[in-house]
Amino acid sequence: MRITRELLIRLAKENTQERAYNDKSILAAYLSGSVLQDDPLLGGTTDIDLVFVHDRTPEHPREIKALSPDIHLDILHRDQKDYDPPRELRNNPWLGHELYDPMLLYETKHFFEFAQASLRGGFDEPKNILKRSYKLLNHARKIWLDLQLKTSDPGPKEIINYLDALQHAANAIAELNGPPLAERRLLLDFPARAEAIERPEFSTGLLGLLGGTEITPAILAELLPAWNNSFTFAAKTADIDSRIHLARLAYYEKAIEAILSGENPLAALWPFLQTWTLSASALVENQFPAWQRICELLKIGGEHFESRLEGLDQYLDNIEEMLEKMLQAHGFELSEII
Structure with a gap:
């Protein structure tokens, strides 16, 4: 068809x-x-x-x-x-x-x-744009604070919360020149959003916080069958996140394959890791060794989790400093925004 x-x-x-x-x-x-x-x-x-x-x-x-x-x-x-x-x-x-x-x-x-x-009325006024951006940033910061209580032996729940914080942080930046980013295209579209505010380092930083500097597209392609198995099994369990649904298997898998064969193959890392972590959260520990392996390769879990949180802390600080400069440029007080 x-x-x-x-x-x-x-x-x-x-x-x-x-x-x-x-x-x-x-x-x-x-x-x-x-x-x-x-x-x-x-x-x-x-x-x-x-x-x-x-x-x-x-x-x-x-x-x-x-x-x-x-x-x-x-x-x-x-x-x-x-x-x-x-x-x-x-x-x-x-x-x-x-x-x-x-x-x-x-x-x-x-x-x-x-x-x-x-x-x-007033939706695109600078004050309302900044309010939306701060709301996303503050949500990311709250998640980071909650994760401070669980810095050792992180499981799927902690990793998905970490990814949620990253998603909100990325969208706090994207909000400055458009709507939130779609999950499949997040790493495809984010560089242009960061470039639009003349802060391309935010794009590099986001990929780094995901462990994108630690892996190759070939490894992602090699692990795709294991991802498929986890997704398929998890989609048949009760109380799974609605995004992990058998009707969405091809939606994610074919998108990942298309991105891996494109000009920016590491952009596949976001939908790949997010959906695999959501799937792993529905499985018992002995059912997701392959997911644990990808987290180890990305240096995002285990003993590396605390350092990733430190990196996230700095990333959020950098966004906050940028927004503060924007507030000053428009003559706003922080109390008017949050």
Whole structure:
């Protein structure tokens, strides 16, 4: 099947219409994410990011539904209360960008129109941009503080928290000139975001904190079958992160393979390590020796974890110093931002 943007939009509309007809709690639905871009495919695969807004608290916040081996729906179910008050969403780095310019697919009671209009006013003002950036940075710092209590013998939980801190730190930078970065493309797109603020060293530093200077693309390719085994096994267990789903296996695997064969092969490290660590968190220890090996190769676990946290500390300090200079340049006080 030839996958085109037009096909993906049609599938989004058809699935939304069917769901809205059968679920009267849906107030609005919109399309966000990669399908709104000119080229939504990576490795010939993509997901269709839908958001359904309900008039009550949804039973399940996220839903994955396969449409084909290479396409799946990734549906977020939100309560209308998540958008109240709409003006405050200007300072929300995730929901704010999501609501700013999606494709509206369904609406009742003018819910979407009112919320979006309230959000857009002042969204791109420097003060609101800095508020969103600081929110991401402060979340990363909180994770770092929590990890200080677990610096020896880190397991999958500690490593995934470390990666979460890195993701928030990277997005604190990316926020200064656009929306948060998609997980598959994080290391592909981050260098341009860092370059846009004339701080390319942030890109080098991020790769270093992931252990990218310790490994080669060939090793990642060699370990891909072991990654596949862990992902497949973990996806069949209960209480696993919703990102680890069999419908998303090709979505990640083909993207990793495509990046490994591209101009920036080490950019595959982010989706590779993040999803493998999420998978390992659902397994018992004797089931993830290959994951432990990749952490050892990257010098990100075991005896190296404490030094990685020290590096993260410095990275966050550097971001904070940059943001402080921006505050001063605009004449803002920190108390106005956080």
